Amino acid sequence: MSWTEHTDQIAGLDAPARALLDTLSPMEVPKGAILFCPGEAVKGYVVMLSGQVDVNLIGPNGRDILLYRVAPGQSCIQSTLGLLGGDAYTAEATAETPARLVLIPRDVFFALLDSSPGFRRLVFGAFAERMQSMMQLIENVSFMSVEARLAALILDRSGPDGCLHMTQAEMATAIGTAREVISRRLDKMAHAGSVAHERGVVTVLDRKALNKIVSGTAF
Amino acid sequence: MSWTEHTDQIAGLDAPARALLDTLSPMEVPKGAILFCPGEAVKGYVVMLSGQVDVNLIGPNGRDILLYRVAPGQSCIQSTLGLLGGDAYTAEATAETPARLVLIPRDVFFALLDSSPGFRRLVFGAFAERMQSMMQLIENVSFMSVEARLAALILDRSGPDGCLHMTQAEMATAIGTAREVISRRLDKMAHAGSVAHERGVVTVLDRKALNKIVSGTAF
DNA sequence: GAAAGGCATGTGACGTGGTCACATACGGTG
């Protein structure tokens, strides 16, 4: 698949912007690669073409929490932050799957911002979306119980077969808690019959019960 | 002081944008007024001219947490979110002092965004800044102890005389915890000799000790 | 100026959550 085909995926982009972007070559990163880490300087604006990148905040004691996930067509806001505010990264981005992305250099980014309404909308939209989800995250972390967050996670990441393939450590990161807590909560939920779990897999048994847990402690 | 004088406070604004903004009339809001609340539709882009507005996220059980404070010359990002993403407010903004602000209607906002590089920079800059502080907030809430957050609050909100005029309930909101916890922590800090406290006032006694608490649990 | 009501604060009990220090258990590899 060519890079030009990929620019088509970026919605609402006008022809001049597209032409400019097509002069840049995409970049392949393998699964597990770290795109940037705290303290690193900002190289440009990053747009994902394919794959899945997770952005995490890292705590002093090694605990980390998932800030947001970047899907194809979206951009990584961290880079925008750096470009606009001049600050360095404060989070770490990891490729969860092999990924393909374009890095728009600083000057090209600003040129596009001035010349292309479509590009502006893209950037602004991405910004607004991230901000929303960030506020959602704050809301969840500060007002929802671990049990509710875990139930929500299981519901929306499990496949149609009701299976969720994640280790407890990954789940802990995703909802911002410690692994041990996940272990105990899963036990409790399994005991109540709402899920089953074994090494690396959680299976939904009672979707209704989980929904109830989510809404019970949330609002 | 005229409204036109106020637009001068907004840094980096170009002449055409300024001219357009000067056609809008500013708005006065009294102390304690609620500028918007969760679920309300977005009326436009808001720029503060004077005063102090706090934006809080409200939890189901009445607990709330300070997302950010809007100072003169800054804009309230919540409104931008709504304008760009179409979503309604999810937080509540309260005037902590009497405030004066302009509301830029939706269409004017978009016109400015397309026509004025200066306005774009203003909006983008505000966005980036808020996003940064939002990530900082997540970091603090999830990785710092209550004691460290409290010490930090006392240090950076207390006047040159070392006095901080806030009730325990306000402090609790500011750092995202419960009032009772503040009560106990203040007692502990007072016992250790680092602060003194009475109804509505906390006084810094040992700045070094407080700094140590902040950095001790943070990084 | 005394009574009343509203805030601000102090306190104990209790459950949840995070951390530490381990003990298993499971899966692949040589």
Next chain:
DNA sequence: CACCGTATGTGACCACGTCACATGCCTTTC
């Protein structure tokens, strides 16, 4: 099979959030 790295289970302990009150201080109102 023995070994090793990773995933998971568990108990102890402390920090924090919540609930239910008890004071205590200040202002309003007769």
